[in-house]
Amino acid sequence: MNRLLPAVALLATAVPFQANASGDYEYPYSGIGGGMASLADACDNLGSDCDDGTTAFRVYSGARLLSNFGVEVGYTRSQDFELNDTTDTELSLHGLDVTGLVHLPLGNRMDVFAKAGGFFWDSELDIATATVDNTGISLRTGVGAQVGITEHLYIRADYDYVPNVDYSDGALDEDDLSLITGSIQYHF
Template identity: 25%
Template sequence: MKQSIAYGIAGLMAMSSGVAMAQDRYSDDSHVYIGGAYGGFKARGGDFDDDQDFYEFSFGGFFNPYLGLEASATFFGEYGGDLVEADAEGYGVALIGRLPLTDSWGIYAKAGQFFWDVDVDSDLGSASTDGDDPFFGVGTDIRLATNLSMIIEYDRYKIDTAVEDWPGVDDTDLDTVKVGLRLRF
């Protein structure tokens, strides 16, 4: 037991020294990054109420420690009910406001526009629709290494999937929770 505690303390000391060394590089004001995330989403509105998963790729940058811009590509899985199923994907552009709480941890909010495509299948047939609607989110980032951060984020995508003459197919909000990594350059 004493040996396990000693190994645990040694491991914490090694990790904290790595974080301290990374702080000099990470405290730069501006940077660019690429990222990837995986998470779950919940479709709200109409009959879309199943929990599903999705993935996202992003490219962004910060002009200073507080303000950034991000472009993302998001791929949702199939969702829907017994009568109607849908498959959505799209790309977004968002402005990010970040509040650094420590040298290795911060919280942020973002808002932007999401350009989407949705394929809808039902007993009445199939249809495709597309559009652009706003989205917003909040999250936290935690630096794991000099150039690597982990994010945890909640987003809401407002998608107007209204297909003319189809009952039960209307506006759908997609609520997402994701975990991801960002590689900083």
């Protein structure tokens, strides 16, 4: 599954699907962005060597199928979370998401949105002596806003919340992932 997720995400973003674009409906779009990822409880009992924040990037494609509703598919990958410098404990997360978006237009090229869907994730916990891989499905929710700079070029900000991502090795447990990203997207 480790090699399948990036391939599916690349295919989904490289070949945007065509929406029925009429009236206020929008053509398909693709985007790329980056930002910060953080875990809610990863460092609670691990001391000062633990860093539960890192950078992340996301590529995505979507389309507005109705005037206020759209769908999106994307791939998100985090850099390594340094959970313990002393024991070289690192965690990496990546996954494929499929979400529905509800848009609230605020002007000609500006709107806010809420989203919900599924996140198919893969975690890899590297400890000095072992590697623990886990996969699973979690709910992905979020909110965001986008502004059109031109007819085709938009900038966007997102906050996403993914509960119950498991990176367990027996001592650790599941945690909640938060993502704050800024993106640039192109509307076809």
